Amino acid sequence: MKTKIFYFSTTGNSLALARNIANELGETELISIPKVIGGEVDLNVSRLGFVFPVYAWGLPNMVVEFLKGLDLKSQPYIFAVATCGGTPGRTLLQLRGILRKSGADLQAGFVTKEGSNSVAEAPGFIKFVESISGQPYGSGRDRLYEINKIIRSGKEHRPETSSLPANFVGGLLHKMSSLAADSIKAFDKNYLVDDKCTMCRTCERVCPMANIRVDGGKPVWNHNCGGCNACIQWCPQQAIHIKNETCRYHHPDIKASDLMLR
Numbered sequence: 001m002k003t004k005i006f007y008f009s010t011t012g013n014s015l016a017l018a019r020n021i022a023n024e025l026g027e028t029e030l031i032s033i034p035k036v037i038g039g040e041v042d043l044n045v046s047r048l049g050f051v052f053p054v055y056a057w058g059l060p061n062m063v064v065e066f067l068k069g070l071d072l073k074s075q076p077y078i079f080a081v082a083t084c085g086g087t088p089g090r091t092l093l094q095l096r097g098i099l100r101k102s103g104a105d106l107q108a109g110f111v112t113k114e115g116s117n118s119v120a121e122a123p124g125f126i127k128f129v130e131s132i133s134g135q136p137y138g139s140g141r142d143r144l145y146e147i148n149k150i151i152r153s154g155k156e157h158r159p160e161t162s163s164l165p166a167n168f169v170g171g172l173l174h175k176m177s178s179l180a181a182d183s184i185k186a187f188d189k190n191y192l193v194d195d196k197c198t199m200c201r202t203c204e205r206v207c208p209m210a211n212i213r214v215d216g217g218k219p220v221w222n223h224n225c226g227g228c229n230a231c232i233q234w235c236p237q238q239a240i241h242i243k244n245e246t247c248r249y250h251h252p253d254i255k256a257s258d259l260m261l262r
C-alpha cells in the first residue's frame with residue numbers, strides 16, 4: 001500500500017518522526033513541504049500523511065498555505081501527527097477543518113511531545129496555557145508502535161488536542177498571531193550576527209521561507225520571516241543570536257544537511 005508523508009520541520013523533531021513512521025509502514029515517500037509548495041503535487045496514493053510542528057497552538061502558516069493548494073477530494077485515508085512541546089491546543093481540529101473544506105477529512109490525528117526547541121525563556125502567557133493544557137502526550141519514539149498500528153489498520157482516531165480551556169485560549173491566541181502575520185514577517189529584526197560568522201550559508205540553506213541571503217557578507221534577513229529560529233538553531237558557529245536566548249536545540253538524529261532546502 002503506497003503512502004506519501006508530507007512534512008514540515010525546522011529542528012528535526014517532525015522529520016525524525018516522519019522517517020520512523022515511513023520505515024515502519026514501508027513503501028512510503030517522504031516529501032518536504034517547503035521544497036514542493038507552489039508546484040504540482042501527485043496525490044495518487046492509498047494513504048496520505050502530514051507531519052509538522054505546532055506553532056502558536058496551531059498549524060504553521062506554510063502548512064496552511066500548502067494544504068490550500070491541494071486537491072484532496074478523492075483521498076481515501078489521511079493521517080497527521082503534530083509534534084510539539086506539550087501544548088498542541090486545537091491544531092489538529094484546525095487541520096481537520098481545512099481538510100473538510102476541501103472535501104476530505106482527517107481519519108486519524110496524533111500529537112507527540114518532543115524536545116523543546118525554544119531559544120528563549122517563554123513569556124508568562126505561554127506558561128499559563130501550558131499550565132492548563134492537561135496531561136501531556138508521549139513522545140513520537142514512545143508512541144510509534146501505537147500510531148503505526150492505527151495507521152496500518154486504517155482505523156479512525158479522533159484528533160488529539162489539549163484540554164478544553166487550553167484549546168479555547170490557545171485558539172484565540174493562534175487567531176491573533178495569524179492576524180499579526182505581517183509583524184511576524186519582521187521578527188527577523190530581532191536577530192543579531194556576531195564575528196564568529198564564517199559565511200558558511202547554513203542559515204540561508206535551512207530557512208524554510210528562503211528569507212536569508214549571504215552574498216559575500218554576513219547573513220541578511222529580508223523580512224519574510226516565519227519566526228521558526230532555524231537560522232539560530234543550526235548555525236554551526238552559534239554566531240546568530242536573539243535577545244534573552246537560553247539554549248539551542250535540534251533533534252539528535254537529524255543533521256542540518258537533512259533539512260537543507262537549497
Ligand SMILES: Cc1cc2nc3c(=O)[nH]c(=O)nc-3n(C[C@H](O)[C@H](O)[C@H](O)COP(=O)(O)O)c2cc1C
Pocket residue numbers: 008009010011012013014015052053054055056057058083084085086087088114115116117118226227228229251
Ligand atoms: C514559532 C514556534 C512556535 C511554537 N509554538 C508551540 C506551541 O504553541 N505549543 C507547543 O507545544 N510547542 C510549540 N512550539 C514547539 C514545537 O512545536 C516543537 O518543538 C516541535 O516538535 C518542533 O518540530 P520540528 O523540530 O520538526 O520543527 C513552537 C516552536 C516554534 C519555533
